[in-house]
Each structure stands twice: as C-alpha cells, then as structure tokens.
Amino acid sequence: MSTKGTTDTQVLVIGSGPTGLLLAGDLAAAGIDVTLVERRPHGLANMTRAFGVHARTLEQLDARDLADELVATGTPLGSARLFGRADLDLTRLPSRFNHLLVTPQYEVERLLERRAVTAGVTFRYGTELRTLSQDADTVTAEFTDADGTPLTLTARHLVGADGVRSTVRSALGLPFPGGSVIRSIVLADVRLAEEPADSFSVNGSGDAFAFIAPFGDGWFRVMGWSRTRQVPDTEPVDLEEIRELTRRALGTDLGMHDARWISRFHSDERQAPSYRVGRVFLAGDAAHVHSPAGGQGMNTGLQDAANLSWKLTAVLRGDAPDPEALLDSYQSERHPVGAMVLRTSGALVRLAMAHTPLTRTLRSLAARFLSAARPAATRAMGMISGIGIAYAPPAGSARPAGRRAPDARLREGRLYELLRAGEFVLIAPEGRPPALPGSAPVSPDRLVRATWRDPARRTSVLVRPDGYVHWTSN
Numbered sequence: 483m484s485t486k487g488t489t490d491t492q493v494l495v496i497g498s499g500p501t502g503l504l505l506a507g508d509l510a511a512a513g514i515d516v517t518l519v520e521r522r523p524h525g526l527a528n529m530t531r532a533f534g535v536h537a538r539t540l541e542q543l544d545a546r547d548l549a550d551e552l553v554a555t556g557t558p559l560g561s562a563r564l565f566g567r568a569d570l571d572l573t574r575l576p577s578r579f580n581h582l583l584v585t586p587q588y589e590v591e592r593l594l595e596r597r598a599v600t601a602g603v604t605f606r607y608g609t610e611l612r613t614l615s616q617d618a619d620t621v622t623a624e625f626t627d628a629d630g631t632p633l634t635l636t637a638r639h640l641v642g643a644d645g646v647r648s649t650v651r652s653a654l655g656l657p658f659p660g661g662s663v664i665r666s667i668v669l670a671d672v673r674l675a676e677e678p679a680d681s682f683s684v685n686g687s688g689d690a691f692a693f694i695a696p697f698g699d700g701w702f703r704v705m706g707w708s709r710t711r712q713v714p715d716t717e718p719v720d721l722e723e724i725r726e727l728t729r730r731a732l733g734t735d736l737g738m739h740d741a742r743w744i745s746r747f748h749s750d751e752r753q754a755p756s757y758r759v760g761r762v763f764l765a766g767d768a769a770h771v772h773s774p775a776g777g778q779g780m781n782t783g784l785q786d787a788a789n790l791s792w793k794l795t796a797v798l799r800g801d802a803p804d805p806e807a808l809l810d811s812y813q814s815e816r817h818p819v820g821a822m823v824l825r826t827s828g829a830l831v832r833l834a835m836a837h838t839p840l841t842r843t844l845r846s847l848a849a850r851f852l853s854a855a856r857p858a859a860t861r862a863m864g865m866i867s868g869i870g871i872a873y874a875p876p877a878g879s880a881r882p883a884g885r886r887a888p889d890a891r892l893r894e895g896r897l898y899e900l901l902r903a904g905e906f907v908l909i910a911p912e913g914r915p916p917a918l919p920g921s922a923p924v925s926p927d928r929l930v931r932a933t934w935r936d937p938a939r940r941t942s943v944l945v946r947p948d949g950y951v952h953w954t955s956n
Contacts, residue, residue: 496642536583540579559695608627763812
C-alpha cells in the first residue's frame, strides 16, 4: 500500500477533545514525542454538552497553571439544590476550589490546546484511523488523510481518546456493554427574564425534569427531559419545547428567550471491560460513558488523562522499576472510578425520572437524608467533585498512599504550584531527606524537593505528578 510517509513517535493520541489534549500536553511537556490525530478539521468543535468543572479537575488544572485562567471564564457556584430539598454546600469541600465552575467545554479545550501546542505536540487534523496492530515493541496505525491518501504512523504506545464511538476500541475488538439510560434529552443556552431562585437547581415532577445553571455572561444552560416527548435524536427541537418541559418540571420557564443553541441527544451507560490492551489504552468517553447527571463526564476523562500521562512518561523515560505493573495500575485505579461514576450518575438520573408514588417517596427521603446528615452529604460531594476519590495503596505502602494530596503550603510555595513541573514532589522535614523506596517510579535527579513550613512535622511524603500520595515515611 502506498503511503504519504511514515512518522515514528513515542505516543499516538487519537482524539482532540479535553481528554486527548490534556494527555498529549502532559507528555509533550515531559519531553515525550507525541502526535495527536483528530478526524475533524481544525476549528470544527464538538457539540459542547459539558459545562461543569469540578473541584478535583480544577486542582489538576492548577497543577498545569490553567485553573485560575479557566475560573475567570465562568461562574463558580458554591451550592446546588437537588430535587427541591437537598442542599449541597460545596464551600465545605476541602479544596482551594470549593465550588462547581460553570463554563463551556470549549473554554477548557481552548486552554488545553494552547498548552499542547506550546509544549510541542504534533497535530494531524482531518486524519481518520482505519486499523491498528501491535507487536512486542510498537503500535502501527493506518489512517486516511483529509485528501483520501493513506498514512501509516508507528508509536511505542497509542491512546484512544476518541469518544463514545471510539474507532480505537472497535479496532481492539473490545465490547462496550450497556445501554441507553435516558432518551430525548434537550439542551439549550438561553437568556432568562427572571433569575432562578437557586444558582444551580435540579428538580422534576416525575413526568419531566430540568436543571438550570448560569454561565455568568447573561446566558443560562438548560437541560430537560419529558416522559411524554420521547423521540429520536434527529427530531427537531425548538425553544417552545424547552419552555414547556421546564414549566412542567420547575413550575416556570423563567421567561426564557433568545436561544443561541439547542440540541437533542440520548445518554448511554457503558464501560469497556479493559482500559489497556497491550500497548494501547482507552481514556475518557472511549472507555466509559454515562448519564449527564452530576456533570462528571468530562471531569472523569480529564482525570483518566492525568493518571495515565505520568505513568507513560515514567515508562518511556526508563524510570519505572516494573513498567508493566505501572501501566497495569491505570486499569486498576481508573476502571473502578469509571464504574463508580456510572453508578452515581445513574442513581441521580433515575431519581430525577422517578414517577411512581414509591420511587418519588424514596427520592424525597434521600433528599431529606442528604440535607440532614452532613457526613453523608460531604461524602456525596467528595465523590461527585472527585475530591474524595482515592486509589488502593501500592503493596507495602503506608495507609495514606493512594489518597489525594491536599494543597499544602510549603516553604517553597503551594504543593500544586510545585506540581507544575510535571514531576514527583518529595516533601520532607528540613535536613532529613529520606531514602526513596526502590519501587518509586521516579529518577532522584528529577524530583522536586520541598520542606514543610511547620518544623514540627517529621513525616516525609512523596506525591505523584497527578497529585496523589505515592509513599509516606516517618
């Protein structure tokens, strides 16, 4: 077969959504040769369904010096009301970002693309994956360029971040079990004549539900569903349909007008059984997809990327004592998180759709419980925001290993400022640098070293580039 040319690169990333952009940018910033391939032409954006950036994702972006700039594009919300009863106080989250940031997905992509370009990622737009194969040393991917010319690219590893209809997943022969959880969801960006009583509210009548969240520039994102209007995604949707279902769910349409964007879609619950097949990995919607309840989709994909990027970097640099075990840990850490997100988002959307007397009573009881039981509400907020997610500690590690590292203030600055180097951070008492465990996947000459502000602290902590504790020592 004739080809336009063969390009060798260390990592091929397929898909230029938020997940692929963050992953490619991380790798390039670490000095890894990475090529990002996208079937769409440059500048043709995906439909921007995602609009919420959770606290843990903002912490990951803070570690890349992007969070403050992103926050300036949107509206931070300190509370959310579910089903008219459950008030979640996000300001209690133990994070610098104790809120939900409402901002469109394209703002996230804009910052991540700029970072990837600056870091030296090679982009190939208008290039569609056809097949891939792998052997013990490389992955070979066959593409078709925008002009129909075949193209072959080889790499040490390949990551499929190419969405719910992932060509990478299909080429691997991986199943994507599951099904539709909710159909005929409508989405719109509108202006309102009246401000909603709550800054972010989700409510429903049983036959319809809706939520409204502000973008901060006079526009509001409205999402809704009606049991009596179940039609294919291709069925046209207009502003009157949005108004009608909002009135049914919330009792008012708040005088919505001037819709700048309206869409209809359905939502599946699916998860690939494996996120790794040899030298090929799946991340984001290519690995898992779920209902929009909780706004966790884009956030989960970005955290997949943050988890995988440093592991690929350590292996490609030769810093990992056991490369296969480190790469396998991507599956063991992130697959359970994807399963948890499917469960929690599925539970939320089913509660919103509740219409029988029994299920509506259960929804009311659940909302009252969350309002009255602070520990339960805190745990729920921790899991949805990502702050409460932890990984099983490596064998032989102290108990805190695997937990999210809080943004400690050190003599050298905040921890997440130090993580901007993209390396492990070793925090130790002054004058007592510890001996690192031989299993640590890091070269000592790449460590960022820091000192506790409090001289009374005698522990040492090794923090991974993704902001999780790898190891602790007394």
